[in-house]
Amino acid sequence: MSSDREGEEVPATQTGNRFLERLARGPAIVADGGMGALLSAAVPRLRTPEEANLRAPEAVVSLHVSFINAGAELIETNTFGANRRKLGHHFLEDQLEEINSAAVKLAREAREVTGRDVFIGGSIGPIGEPLASRVRREIFAEQAAVLEGRGADLFMVETFYDLEEVVDAIEAARSASGLPIVALLTFDEGAETIAGVTAAEAAQRLRELDVAAIGANHGAGLLAALAALERMGKDGIPLAALPNVGLASLAGGRVIYPHAAPEYFAEFAAHARDLGARVIGGCCGTTPAEIAAIHSAVEEERKPRAPLQFDERELVVSLGEEQRETGLSRALRENEWIISVQLDPPLGGSSVGLVEVARALQESGRVGFVDINDNATARAGMSSLMVSATIERECGIETIPHLTTRDWSVMGLESMLLGSHAEGVRNVLAITGDPPEVGDYPGARGVYEIDAVGLTQLITNLNRGEDFNGRPIDGPTSFFHGVAVNPNADDLDLELERFQQKLEAGARFAMTQIVFELECLDRFAERLGGSWPIPVLVGVFPVTSYRLALRLHNEVPGIVVPDDLQNALQDAGSEAAEIGFEHARMLIAESRRFAGVYVVAPFRKPLRVLELL
Template sequence: GGCCGTTPAEIAAIDEALAGERKPRARLEFAERELLVSLGEELLETGLARALREREWVVTIQLDPPLGGSSKGLVELAHAIGESGKAGYVDINDNATARAGMSSLIVSATIERQAGIETIPHLTTRDASVMGLESMLLGAHSEGVRNILAITGDPPEVGDYPGAQGVYEIDSVGLTELMTRLNRGEDFNGRPIDAPTSFFPGVAVNPTPDDLELELERFHAKVEAGARFAITQIVFDLDYFDRLTERLGGSWPIPVLVEIFPLTSYRLALRLHNEVPGIVVPEALQLELQNAGANAAEVGCSRARELIEGARERAAGVCLVAPFRQPLRVLELLE
């Protein structure tokens, strides 16, 4: 067929060309692709993997990526944390509470390169397809970022884009499996990639879930998918951690870090307890904060220090979360 101005002569010429025998200029050949062996340095153990294997006490401080286009301030914070000697790692949120910020993987690569401290970026399955996640992971690996915490992510409706649709092509179990497959030298569908990776995949686990049986089922699935370490949801009472440990048979199948948050006010405690799914602030602590009034922050810090000491007997380390984007404040808890 043709558009305006096309005559029978043009149509006949097209028909003749299509009807004629067309041979490819080069013969098409299929061959098995050889799997390349990764460079030796790419298979080196991460500092976090080594520390957990040797049962060193691990401290990481959580950072929120910038909501703008400059990472300078965050790099300076990470450098200060490393220079303090109190924490060996920083873990980087990935669009936490469904707020769009700088890519956790890109900012982690920048921090490791410029601040010299190892990172544990979170990666959510909410914002990208399997293909997109694989692409991001391979790029991060080439930049030396190997510790990855796989998370499913908060639903979009709780954040700045309530009308957006989450991708969720896979969940955190699937993301853990993807990293395990990449480490074996294959993609999510089992096809070989050019060189295997050496990710150290971690997962989240919640000691205070609404459905403990479901949480246990998902945690076992994450371990089976290849998880090598875990970080808990924020914990304000280690009795919940002990309950989960007991349900796991008295010990954890992989090293676990306890996430700790120093409360600064009674109002903040109420907000976390009532509005953030999966977080439980015990009534006794709420009452103590309420009675403390203006001194509530001291109560919160005191409880956080107690939790850190209690975690030493139970876990492989702690992940400290600072209130109000002030990560240097939590260094005081380690004195």
């Protein structure tokens, strides 16, 4: 039920019908602004803005009232992230019904306090993680049922970038309720979502569904929303625009938004109305001041005071010399046997010593490549990509930097890759990385937005001229990317499955975990169908002591030091290093039937590796 102007209770379906009538006849409905950012700033120590419905209900009501007094005719419940999955990340999933029910109750209280007949939109946001369509629909339907049952007048399905997920949300809400649905996606300045869906494509798909209005919210600001509306409004379907106030920044741990002049929002509202918007409001960072400006523009039927122009993004074609084959790729293609030496980056701020070692290896004539670890064993060292660029520039030897997903977001990985590509680095080994608990920062947590499979796919996309989400970049890259494989993994079935996924993601070569016998590679190849589908570099480690062999065998996952080698090292005593080196020489010779080897340089005496070659 909801209240009409005389305070009478009317069915929510009747209010929903009034919402549809208002969309059809006008004028445009003024919506509210950003709830989450303002509540997070006002209420300390919230695990999520939706928790304020229980911990600080007076703050929620006060914010609703402020927006209504500023002229909002549609207020949204504080439930954007109140689905079971998102609440579960904050250990609040058992309070799903309580949080959503309270949100509608608080919005109704604000309506009663002001005495204004505003619409209450039940806010439903994306889940924020990949799930099967069936699971997503169950989650969305559960939240929609609670919101309708407590008196929401319509659903605001908002801030989606994945078209299939917003379709799931719409159809799930429709399965649970007959209330009107406003469907909103978030776009950049080019009117595309981060998944590469254009506004025109989104509109075409959403028109097929039972929605009252479609449009843009959140996103890259006011002009981005207008660009999306311009491409969505081709057949008269009601549109909605609720953009962020602008680009956010961080200050003292708080998210800060720019202070846009009210005149700027008034001009935005005028343009939005001309483009077919029948719901106009704001999202993150938008305060009652901006909503008041929108209200004035709508009430005065303001006309735009400047023409609206959209600049098409120009794609820059990469130069031909950038699309070159790497030395490693050429050597593997021509069946040259590969010798690489694995080096650790320095733990300090100077790369001079590492560069000298790389130069000596290059000048020896016995080493074709050096591969560079990336914060191995979760110890923070110099960036593998940056030091690789230095080595290639100063020494003229090609590198194979490792790149872990532990320490970078997807955006950070993409940025580092593009920068290293510009510096001439082309070979990359994609790895997930050791967990931070084993390193120098036991309280730290890894990023792990993607794993080695995802990183391999990212690099494949960059080579196609696309980012992680399939959107075009200014010019394709020409990386030659490989992956790690562990033929001695404890869970060999899982390792085989992941290796197949890496192949499907576009891996071009593989480097094994350190091995001390080759039979494990043969067994792994048999499980793959009898042969290795891509070139393999065998990992060789010249063990210098019995104690080191014990540590590798017992403490490092996936490394197996055979008993006979352990016994020989123990019996050799002070001469153990010679035994370890002789075993490494034998393994290198036997590895001639593979594409090549990479040899781990001895600790503190890296040039001793030349004794093996």
